[in-house]
Structures are given as C-alpha cells and as structure tokens.
Amino acid sequence: MDRSKRLINKIGSFVIFMGPSLIAFSCVLLIPFLYGFYLTFTDYSPISITYDLVGLSNYKEVFSDKEFWGQFFKTLRYVFYSTVFCNLLAFILAYLLTSNIRGRNFLRGGFFTPNLIGGIVLGYIWKFIFANVVTQLGSITGYEALTTSFLTHPERAIVAMIIVTVWQYAGYLMLIYIAGFVGIPKDIQEASEIDGATGITKLVRITIPLMVPSFIICLFIMISRGFMTYDLNLALTNGQPYGSTRLLSMHIYQKAFQANEYGIGQAEAIVLFVTVAIAAVSQVLLTKRFEVEA
Amino acid sequence: MKTGTNMLKYVKYILIYFLLILFIIPFYLMLINSFKTTQQFVDNPFSLPSINKVGFDNYFSAFDKMNFSIAFGNSITITTIGVFFVILTSSMAAYFLVRHKWKINKIIFAILVASMIVPFQAVMIPLVSIYGRLDLMNSKWALIFMYMGFGQGFAIFIFHGFIKNIPLEMEESALIDGCNKLQSFFNIVLPLLKPVIMTVLILDVLWIWNDYLLPSLVLLSPSERTLPLSTYSFFNTYSVDYAPLMAGIVLTIIPVLVAYLFSQKYIIKGVVQGAIK
Numbered sequence: 001m002d003r004s005k006r007l008i009n010k011i012g013s014f015v016i017f018m019g020p021s022l023i024a025f026s027c028v029l030l031i032p033f034l035y036g037f038y039l040t041f042t043d044y045s046p047i048s049i050t051y052d053l054v055g056l057s058n059y060k061e062v063f064s065d066k067e068f069w070g071q072f073f074k075t076l077r078y079v080f081y082s083t084v085f086c087n088l089l090a091f092i093l094a095y096l097l098t099s100n101i102r103g104r105n106f107l108r109g110g111f112f113t114p115n116l117i118g119g120i121v122l123g124y125i126w127k128f129i130f131a132n133v134v135t136q137l138g139s140i141t142g143y144e145a146l147t148t149s150f151l152t153h154p155e156r157a158i159v160a161m162i163i164v165t166v167w168q169y170a171g172y173l174m175l176i177y178i179a180g181f182v183g184i185p186k187d188i189q190e191a192s193e194i195d196g197a198t199g200i201t202k203l204v205r206i207t208i209p210l211m212v213p214s215f216i217i218c219l220f221i222m223i224s225r226g227f228m229t230y231d232l233n234l235a236l237t238n239g240q241p242y243g244s245t246r247l248l249s250m251h252i253y254q255k256a257f258q259a260n261e262y263g264i265g266q267a268e269a270i271v272l273f274v275t276v277a278i279a280a281v282s283q284v285l286l287t288k289r290f291e292v293e294a
Numbered sequence: 295m296k297t298g299t300n301m302l303k304y305v306k307y308i309l310i311y312f313l314l315i316l317f318i319i320p321f322y323l324m325l326i327n328s329f330k331t332t333q334q335f336v337d338n339p340f341s342l343p344s345i346n347k348v349g350f351d352n353y354f355s356a357f358d359k360m361n362f363s364i365a366f367g368n369s370i371t372i373t374t375i376g377v378f379f380v381i382l383t384s385s386m387a388a389y390f391l392v393r394h395k396w397k398i399n400k401i402i403f404a405i406l407v408a409s410m411i412v413p414f415q416a417v418m419i420p421l422v423s424i425y426g427r428l429d430l431m432n433s434k435w436a437l438i439f440m441y442m443g444f445g446q447g448f449a450i451f452i453f454h455g456f457i458k459n460i461p462l463e464m465e466e467s468a469l470i471d472g473c474n475k476l477q478s479f480f481n482i483v484l485p486l487l488k489p490v491i492m493t494v495l496i497l498d499v500l501w502i503w504n505d506y507l508l509p510s511l512v513l514l515s516p517s518e519r520t521l522p523l524s525t526y527s528f529f530n531t532y533s534v535d536y537a538p539l540m541a542g543i544v545l546t547i548i549p550v551l552v553a554y555l556f557s558q559k560y561i562i563k564g565v566v567q568g569a570i571k
Contacts, residue, residue, distance in 0.1 A: 029412065124525070
C-alpha cells in the first residue's frame with residue numbers, strides 16, 4: 001500500500017515537472033526527427049495524397065546528384081574560409097582588447113553589435129553596401145575591380161557571403177577569446193615573463209596552448225553555423241547569380257518546398273545533420289585530447 | 295625603449311579604432327541614407343542628408359508598408375511568451391533531472407543534450423509535413439509551442455549544470471516545514487537560478503526575435519508576420535524604392551539597439567556564459 005502510494009507520488013511529480021518539457025520536446029523535435037528518417041524512404045509529396053516506400057532510392061539519388069555535391073563542396077569552402085578568417089579576426093580583436101587599452105567595454109560592445117541583428121536584416125544592409133556603396137567607392141577611387149557589384153559575379157558573390165559572415169560573427173567569437181585570455185592564470189603569465197618570454201614568444205608558447213579550449217569552441221560554432229546559414233544567404237544573394245551562391249540549407253529548402261520533393265530534401269537534410277554531427281563529435285574528442293593542465 | 299612601446303601603443307589604438315569604424319560603418323550608412331531620396335542615395339551614398347528635404351517621409355512610408363506595428367506586436371508576443379515557457383518548463387525539468395537520478399532521467403538528459411546538435415534543417419521538412427496535415431499551421435500559438443520544444447535542450451543543459459551545485463539542505467528543511475515539491479522549487483530553487491535565467495533569457499530572446507526560417511514556414515498570413523518576415527516581404531515587394539527600405543532596416547534595428555544600450559553588460563555576460571558552458 002505504502003509502496004504503491006510512493007510510486008504514484010513519484011509518477012505524479014515526474015508528470016508535473018517533466019511533462020510539459022517532454023511533450024514539447026517530443027512533438028517538435030524528437031518525433032519529427034524520427035519521422036524524418038522514415039520520410040527519406042518514401043516518395044512523399046505534399047501535392048499527392050498517397051505515397052509509397054521506395055527503399056534507398058532517395059539516398060541513391062542524393063549521392064549521385066552532381067548538383068547537390070557541387071553545392072555541398074561550395075558550402076564546405078564557404079564554411080572553411082569564413083571559419084578561418086572569422087577566428088583570425090576575432091583572436092586579433094580579443095588580443096588587442098585584453099591588452100592595456102582604454103575604452104575596452106565600449107569597443108567590445110561595438111564589435112558585438114552585428115550579432116544582435118538577424119541574418120535577414122544584415123543581408124539586406126550588405127546588399128546595399130555591395131551594390132551601391134562599394135561600386136561608388138570603385139568609381140571614386142578609379143579602382144576598376146570595385147565598379148561592378150560583387151553580387152553579380154559568381155566567384156565574388158561567395159566572397160561577399162564570406163565577408164559578411166566574418167563581420168557578423170567576429171564580435172561573438174571575440175567574446176569567447178576574451179574569456180579565454182582572461183582565464184589564463186596570472187601566476188603562469190608572471191612566471192613566463194620572469195623566464196624572459198615576452199611578446200610573440202609568450203603568445204605562441206604560453207597563451208595559445210592555454211587557449212586551446214576557446215579555439216575549439218569557436219571553431220565548432222563557426223562550422224556548425226556555417227553549414228546552417230540560411231537567412232543571410234536568402235537576403236544577401238538569394239543563391240544568385242546563376243545559383244552560384246546557393247548554400248546547402250537553401251538547396252534543401254528549395255528541394256522540399258519549391259520542388260515538393262520531401263523525401264529527397266530530407267535525405268539531403270540527413271547528410272547535413274551527419275556533417276554537423278561529425279564536427280560536434282570531433283569537437284568533444286579534440287577538447288578532451290588537447291586540454292592542457294593549467 | 296620607451297618611445298618604442300609608445301609607438302606600439304599608438305599603432306594598437308589606431309588599428310582597433312579603424313577596425314571598429316569598419317564594423318560600424320554599415321549601420322551609419324543605413325542611417326544617413328534613410329533620410330534621402332532614392333536618387334540622392336544612388337548618386338552619392340556618402341553625403342550627409344540635406345536638412346528638411348526628406349525628413350521622416352521614408353520612415354512613415356516604411357512603417358506603413360511593413361505593417362510595422364502589427365509585426366512588432368507579433369514579435370513581442372511570440373518572443374516573450376515563448377521565452378517565458380521555455381524557461382519555466384526547462385528549469386522545472388532540469389531540477390527534476392538533477393534531484394532524481396533515475397535511469398530513465400539519465401537517458402532523457404542524454405537525449406536532450408544530444409538534440410542540441412540537430413540542425414533545424416534536419417527537422418523542418420517533417421515538421422511542416424506533420425503540422426501541415428494536422429492543420430496546425432499559421433498560428434502564433436503553434437509557433438510558440440515549437441519554440442518551447444526547440445528551446446528545451448540548451449536551456450535544460452544550462453540549468454542542469456547550475457542546479458547540480460545547489461546544496462540540498464535548504465530544500466530538505468523546506469520539506470520538513472511542510473512544503474511540497476512544487477513549493478520548494480518555486481520558493482527556494484527558482485530564486486537561486488536568477489543568474490542562469492538571465493543567460494537563457496538573453497540567448498533565447500536573441501534567437502526567437504531574429505529567427506526567420508521557422509516562422510516563415512509556420513506563419514503564412516500577413517497579419518501574423520513577425521518583424522524578420524515583414525522585412526523580407528517588404529524588400530521583395532518594393533525592391534526598387536531604396537530609400538524607404540533603408541528606413542525600414544533602421545526601424546527594425548532600433549528597438550534592439552535601445553535594448554542593447556540598457557543591458558549591454560548582461561547581454562555580453564549571458565552570451566559568454568552560454569558559449570563556454
């Protein structure tokens with residue numbers, strides 16, 4: 001009697017505390033995620049009532065789709081360059097801001113500002129900058145390459161995407177690097193200075209090794225966000241010119257909601273998921289491996 | 295030696311302020327050009343607007359065409375209610391997961407943490423197909439419910455890490471005093487969570503306020519649009535008339551910047567806490 005009452009009590013508090021959270025999580029994420037796997041084995045389309053199981057044919061189609069892989073590697077390139085340049089810039093900013101400099105909070109706040117604004121608005125701002133301001137600069141300075149908009153040139157439009165992405169996230173990564181710099185114990189820094197390490201030597205031998213965790217966090221943030229970029233892509237280039245800047249997310253979106261190929265679109269989404277998951281798992285493994293005892 | 299370090303210091307200042315200007319200049323250009331006519335903007339985007347020529351005309355026009363007040367209201371409703379429910383439900387769940395180390399709870403927690411790496415794109419197609427069939431689309435409330443679901447993983451992870459370090463003693467004495475579990479959670483644990491609630495609050499507000507893809511799939515009718523959606527449709531409908539577009543951008547940015555001015559310290563702290571946890 002007492003035991004069953006306690007069990008009812010336990011279940012009751014489980015339902016009260018966990019219920020709302022679990023219901024929302026399952027209905028929105030867990031069930032759709034699992035159902036998504038099922039969709040990849042069907043030829044489901046919102047415009048027809050019936051659908052059939054088609055086995056692995058969606059995956060076969062995705063893996064033999066040259067256009068998809070073209071976009072995949074384009075996205076990979078975009079992710080690579082924006083990750084490298086954004087981290088480089090963020091690290092430099094953090095280094096400058098943690099050195100003895102006045103107006104630190106003001107500067108930090110300024111560099112972080114783009115992160116407060118969504119990709120759609122940022123994309124439109126830069127659309128004007130590239131289309132009107134940069135071209136104006138080109139005709140004022142007589143620098144030929146700038147007179148035509150970056151956004152009308154297939155190779156340079158992706159460069160425009162990278163520039164805006166670096167601008168958007170550098171302030172965010174900077175905050176993480178600042179936390180990393182500040183987290184280096186004072187006594188280690190002092191000891192290294194007594195041993196004669198200054199400037200570049202100190203940076204390379206002491207600071208950077210101790211900041212490996214920050215590097216890993218920042219790399220991971222940029223990689224996963226890069227693969228998921230959609231808003232900025234939509235507002236800045238909308239995949240133009242000639243589909244040259246259509247990144248993976250936009251490709252999946254169009255496959256599903258414009259071509260109505262839910263099964264294939266979802267199979268591509270699974271490829272995206274696996275890519276991001278590999279990045280996440282390697283982040284965890286790397287963090288464990290490289291963490292230096294401070 | 296002294297002049298050398300001084301030189302270095304000047305270089306540093308020049309470099310950092312140069313970079314800051316580069317960072318801020320896009321906003322400045324938006325602002326000055328929002329007070330010009332489209333022709334003036336095309337002729338010279340760098341000139342300062344002449345006084346009394348255009349005034350706030352672009353702003354009135356943008357405000358109208360964007361249905362700004364409706365979109366702003368929708369964004370406010372969805373963000374506040376969404377964030378409120380994310381925080382309420384995830385803090386309760388995290389508390390329960392910490393205080394009851396059952397096997398099932400450990401599994402649930404592992405699934406929640408793992409869910410954080412699932413990109414939205416990997417669930418958007420099934421989400422649309424399920425909720426479309428159930429005819430639950432095109433409602434603010436469906437969207438809020440979805441945010442509640444998507445917000446759980448991260449929020450529970452953050453709350454879990456914090457609650458772990460809260461000693462049990464206070465809750466035990468409250469239980470002896472006759473409090474039930476709910477009372478001891480709301481009266482004792484929840485107030486202690488204030489700093490982490492701020493972190494989750496800030497990150498979730500930024501996320502929901504600026505989100506475009508999910509609302510674009512769920513909110514179909516113009517009267518339900520949030521600010522990012524109405525910005526997008528405004529730009530697609532009036533893409534030749536630049537000047538009001540620029541005013542529209544400034545309008546959408548200003549509320550965020552005002553909020554930022556007043557809570558910069560908390561926002562930056564929250565973002566850092568959320569990233570390095």
